[in-house]
Amino acid sequence: MDMAKKLTTNRQDAAMPGLLLGDVFPDFEANTTIGKIYFHQFLGNSWGILFSHPRDFTPVCTTELACAAKISDEFKKRDVKMIALSIDSVEDHRSWSEDVMALHPEHAGSLLPFPIIADDKRELSVLLGMLDPDEKDKDGMPLTARCVFVIGPDKRLKLSILYPATTGRNFTEILRAVDSLQLTAKKKVATPVNWKVPNHSRAIWVINHRSEREENLDLYRALERRGEIRRKKARLCLIGFTWHGDALV
Numbered sequence: 349m350d351m352a353k354k355l356t357t358n359r360q361d362a363a364m365p366g367l368l369l370g371d372v373f374p375d376f377e378a379n380t381t382i383g384k385i386y387f388h389q390f391l392g393n394s395w396g397i398l399f400s401h402p403r404d405f406t407p408v409c410t411t412e413l414a415c416a417a418k419i420s421d422e423f424k425k426r427d428v429k430m431i432a433l434s435i436d437s438v439e440d441h442r443s444w445s446e447d448v449m450a451l452h453p454e455h456a457g458s459l460l461p462f463p464i465i466a467d468d469k470r471e472l473s474v475l476l477g478m479l480d481p482d483e484k485d486k487d488g489m490p491l492t493a494r495c496v497f498v499i500g501p502d503k504r505l506k507l508s509i510l511y512p513a514t515t516g517r518n519f520t521e522i523l524r525a526v527d528s529l530q531l532t533a534k535k536k537v538a539t540p541v542n543w544k545v546p547n548h549s550r551a552i553w554v555i556n557h558r559s560e561r562e563e564n565l566d567l568y569r570a571l572e573r574r575g576e577i578r579r580k581k582a583r584l585c586l587i588g589f590t591w592h593g594d595a596l597v
């Protein structure tokens with residue numbers, strides 16, 4: 349059976365289209381804790397992260413929002429605009445935000461540093477393929493899964509991670525992934541397992557075409573002399589190199 353057909357046939361809910369990497373993220377309109385937003389306008393020229401929650405005031409969601417608030421400066425440093433989503437009302441979100449901020453004594457009395465979208469009709473959750481069919485509310489309606497979408501300044505989807513409602517996220521890993529996305533958006537490199545800023549030092553230079561090697565022949569030869577070339581094929585070379593700031597050394 350053709351794979352696309354098989355995937356469609358296996359879908360529990362064919363009305364949940366979802367998004368693919370590289371797709372332009374929908375420019376939706378939504379009510380949030382900071383008023384009505386138009387998503388692309390909200391993002392401006394920044395990167396963005398949208399993360400969804402099954403429900404307000406639930407224990408796992410509350411720890412996640414508190415963690416996201418605690419490290420919000422790290423997202424700001426990377427020019428990533430944060431926005432959360434849950435399927436309750438703006439009023440509930442405002443009161444939940446206060447609870448969340450009270451969780452860390454140093455934040456008590458401060459405002460949640462990012463807005464929360466009120467998706468009380470679950471319209472966005474359906475549009476973005478975020479419903480978790482295994483978790484239902486008391487009325488039998490599916491809750492939102494824990495989705496993470498990272499959107500680039502070109503408004504295209506750069507990363508998506510989908511956790512079920514019962515598994516809380518690791519925001520440190522999400523920041524690490526953002527670092528990789530931002531590096532690989534600027535440089536023609538790939539980052540290896542567990543790669544991390546600032547103590548990473550090594551990224552991987554991916555050369556897809558012989559012409560790219562020819563254009564960087566001096567560097568290629570220098571790396572070859574140092575035994576830095578990991579794998580060579582006629583059409584694809586993966587090369588390790590040392591990375592300091594913006595320079596190849």
Ligand code: BEZ
Nearest residue numbers: 402406407408409513514
């Ligand atoms: C929670 O956030 O605690 C939660 C929400 C939905 C299902 C399970 C846990």
